[in-house]
Every structure is written in structure tokens, then in C-alpha cells.
Amino acid sequence: xxxxxxxxxxxxxxxxxxxxxxxxxxxxxxxxxxxxxxxxxxxxxxxxxxxxxxxxxxxxxxxxxxxxxxxxxxxxxxxxxxxxxxxxxxxxxxxxxxxxxxxxxxxxxxxxxxxxxxxxxxxxxxxxxxxxxxxxxxxxxxxxxxxxxxxxxxxxxxxxxxxxxxxxxxxxxxxxxxxxxxxxxxxxxxxxxxxxxxxxxxxxxxxxxxxxxxxxxxxxxxxxxxxxxxxxxxxxxxxxxxxxxxxxxxxxxxxxxxxxxxxxxxxxxxx
Ligand SMILES: Nc1ncnc2c1ncn2[C@@H]1O[C@H](COP(=O)(O)OP(=O)(O)OP(=O)(O)O)[C@@H](O)[C@H]1O
Ligand SMILES: [Mg+2]
Numbered sequence: 001x002x003x004x005x006x007x008x009x010x011x012x013x014x015x016x017x018x019x020x021x022x023x024x025x026x027x028x029x030x031x032x033x034x035x036x037x038x039x040x041x042x043x044x045x046x047x048x049x050x051x052x053x054x055x056x057x058x059x060x061x062x063x064x065x066x067x068x069x070x071x072x073x074x075x076x077x078x079x080x081x082x083x084x085x086x087x088x089x090x091x092x093x094x095x096x097x098x099x100x101x102x103x104x105x106x107x108x109x110x111x112x113x114x115x116x117x118x119x120x121x122x123x124x125x126x127x128x129x130x131x132x133x134x135x136x137x138x139x140x141x142x143x144x145x146x147x148x149x150x151x152x153x154x155x156x157x158x159x160x161x162x163x164x165x166x167x168x169x170x171x172x173x174x175x176x177x178x179x180x181x182x183x184x185x186x187x188x189x190x191x192x193x194x195x196x197x198x199x200x201x202x203x204x205x206x207x208x209x210x211x212x213x214x215x216x217x218x219x220x221x222x223x224x225x226x227x228x229x230x231x232x233x234x235x236x237x238x239x240x241x242x243x244x245x246x247x248x249x250x251x252x253x254x255x256x257x258x259x260x261x262x263x264x265x266x267x268x269x270x271x
Contacts, residue, residue, distance in 0.1 A: 008071060010035040010160050010191035011056065015065035018051055025051050027215030028065070033208070035159075038182065038192045040206035042199070047212045049195035050090055053162050056193070057087040070159055086158035090165045092149045096138030100129050100148050103137055104155065111156045123151040127181065143174025150181055161185065163194040167201060179205055 009032035018026040025048040033039040043049050054060040056067055058078040066073060072080040095103055101120050108116035124130045127147045132140065137148060146166060153161060166182065167175040182205055186192050196202055202209045203223055210220040219226060 008035075009033055009068075010037075010070060011039070011193060012068045013052075013056070013065070014067070016052065016055060016062045016067060017064040018048070018055065018060070018062050024215055026055075026062070029212070029215070029217055031210050031217055031220055033191060033193055035191050036186060036189045037207040038186045038194065038205050040202035040209045041193065041195045041212055042197070042202050042209060043195070043212035044197065048215065049212060050164055052212070053087065053164050053193070053195060057085055057162055058082055059087075084158060085160045085162060086153040086156070087162045088149050088153045088164065088166060090168070092145055093152060094137045094140075094145050094149050096136065098137060099134050100124060100137055100140070100144075101133040103148060103152060107152045107155045113156065119155060123154065127151045128177075141174065142170045143177050146170060146174065146178050147181060150178070154185075158190070160191045160193070163192060165195055165197070167196070167198065175201070 011031075011033040013029055013031050016026050016029040017024075029048075029052060031039075041049050041052065051060065055062050056069060056074060058074050058081050061075065066075065068074065069081045070084040072084070074081050095106070098106065101124060104120035104123055105116045108119040113119055120133075121130075124133045127150070129144060129148060129151070132144060137145060140148065150163070150166070163182070167178050170178065179201070182192055182194070186207075194201075194205070206223070208220065208222055209226060210217045212218075219229070
């Protein structure tokens with residue numbers, strides 16, 4: 001990455017609006033994502049996360065506003081944008097009938113890369129899929145499919161990666177594997193914009209978190225900045241009702257002459 005690239009946002013979103021008929025999904029969305037960082041877009045179902053990702057990856061045109069990716073305008077230079085990005089959609093692009101290796105080779109061929117076999121081999125190693133390379137992807141676990149999906153999206157070394165809900169439906173172990181992969185990618189300089197409904201995912205991964213709500217970004221900051229929006233946790237006094245076991249043990253002790261301190265001796269006046 002040159003110094004010049006490092007100073008400019010990898011993604012710049014300004015005043016993006018999008019409606020579907022009467023439904024105003026995006027009402028003026030603004031944010032920047034710095035190169036090599038992980039940016040999490042949080043929002044509930046239907047908030048417009050996928051719509052925004054589609055606009056940034058040139059699959060959809062906004063009604064108003066501009067977006068640049070790697071310095072290229074998504075509206076006027078869509079081909080240049082597409083050359084430098086990759087999108088892993090909410091629903092995986094993996095072909096179940098093909099093996100892991102065949103899926104990767106197919107994408108490398110579609111991207112007109114020389115030596116597609118070598119490209120596939122390197123990615124299978126990098127994503128711990130070498131042993132399963134010759135199995136049909138339909139037999140893969142959820143985590144393996146996601147890893148294959150992300151591996152496919154990295155063919156051609158995109159500088160910006162859009163991940164739409166990368167871990168939805170995965171078990172905790174598979175989520176951890178995908179998180180590890182995403183961290184590695186950012187560590188190597190890839191800019192990652194991911195959408196998620198999981199607060200812990202944003203907390204674990206993101207350098208910055210933006211919350212999309214009712215068509216606008218209502219908060220955008222680091223985790224520490226967002227946490228400062230709420231007062232520090234206060235310690236509350238909670239009265240604990242004794243259980244029958246507590247009462248029983250207080251009365252009889254745990255053995256002969258083994259009365260717990262504070263427990264009244266049976267039958268004695270203890271005023
Ligand atoms: N092509 C379309 N035509 C009509 N309405 C659409 C279209 N695409 C999205 N919408 C609507 O826009 C709203 C935002 O959808 P979007 O898929 O962007 O939400 P999301 O934040 O990605 O939700 P989820 O968390 O469920 O993936 C929804 O109400 C959806 O029904
Ligand atoms: Mg979505």
C-alpha cells in the first residue's frame with residue numbers, strides 16, 4: 001500500500017439514498033472506511049445492510065448520493081470498482097456439485113488468471129481445505145463452506161472485501177474459524193466491510209462499528225467510543241432469598257455440633 005492510498009479512505013459513502021417504491025430503505029447514509037481496517041455495519045433484519053453492500057459493489061444504483069471504492073466512483077466507474085473488490089453474499093456462492101478445488105479453479109478461470117490450478121492449490125492450503133479439496137462441496141460443514149466461499153472471493157487479490165453476514169448460521173467453532181480468517185486478511189492489508197446482526201461479531205472483529213437504523217447511520221465509532229455512550233455499569237443490591245437448602249443447613253448444620261456461624265442453636269434463646 002502506498003502512503004497516498006493509506007491516507008485516503010478505501011470506501012467513502014456520502015448521502016446514499018435508496019427506495020423500493022414507497023419503502024425508503026436508505027435515507028442518507030454517510031461513512032468512511034480506512035484501508036486495511038475492518039468496518040462492521042450493524043443493523044436488524046431489513047435495516048438495509050444488503051442494499052448498501054449491493055450499491056457499494058455496483059449491483060444496485062442509489063437514488064441519490066455517491067460512493068467511492070478504492071478511489072473509483074461506483075456510479076461512473078463501476079468496472080474499475082468491480083476490478084478491485086470482492087463480494088461474499090449473504091447466501092453462499094459455492095457450487096455443491098463441484099469439489100472445493102473445482103469451485104476455486106472455476107472462479108480463477110472466470111477471472112482469466114494464469115495457472116488456475118496453482119491459485120486453487122494455494123488457497124486450499126491457506127484456508128485449511130487441502131484435505132477436503134477433492135470432496136464435493138455439498139458434503140462440507142457450514143464453516144468449511146464459508147471458508148471456501150471467502151477463498152473464492154479472494155481470487156484476484158481484491159483490495160476491498162464485502163462480507164454480507166459472513167457467519168450467520170454457523171456454530172461457535174465455525175464462527176471462530178471465519179473470524180480468524182477475516183482478521184488475517186485485514187492484517188495483510190485487505191479492507192473488510194462486513195454486515196452482521198451479531199453484536200459480539202462486531203465487538204470481536206471491527207476497528208469501527210456503524211449502526212444502521214431507520215435508513216441512516218445513527219452511531220459510528222470504535223467499540224470504546226460506543227461503550228462510552230452508556231453510563232458505566234452500576235452495582236445493584238440484589239436480595240437473595242434463602243433456598244430450602246440454606247434454611248435446612250442453617251438449622252441443622254452439616255453434621256453434629258457443626259453449626260454454621262450466625263445460625264441459631266435449636267431451642268436456645270438467642271436474644
Ligand atoms: N429488490 C427489492 N425490491 C423491493 N424491496 C426490497 C428489495 N431489496 C430489498 N428490499 C427491502 O428493503 C429492505 C432492506 O432490505 P435489506 O436486504 O437491505 O436488509 P438487511 O439489513 O440486509 O436485512 P437482513 O438482516 O434480513 O439481511 C427490506 O424491507 C427489504 O424487503
Ligand atoms: Mg441482508
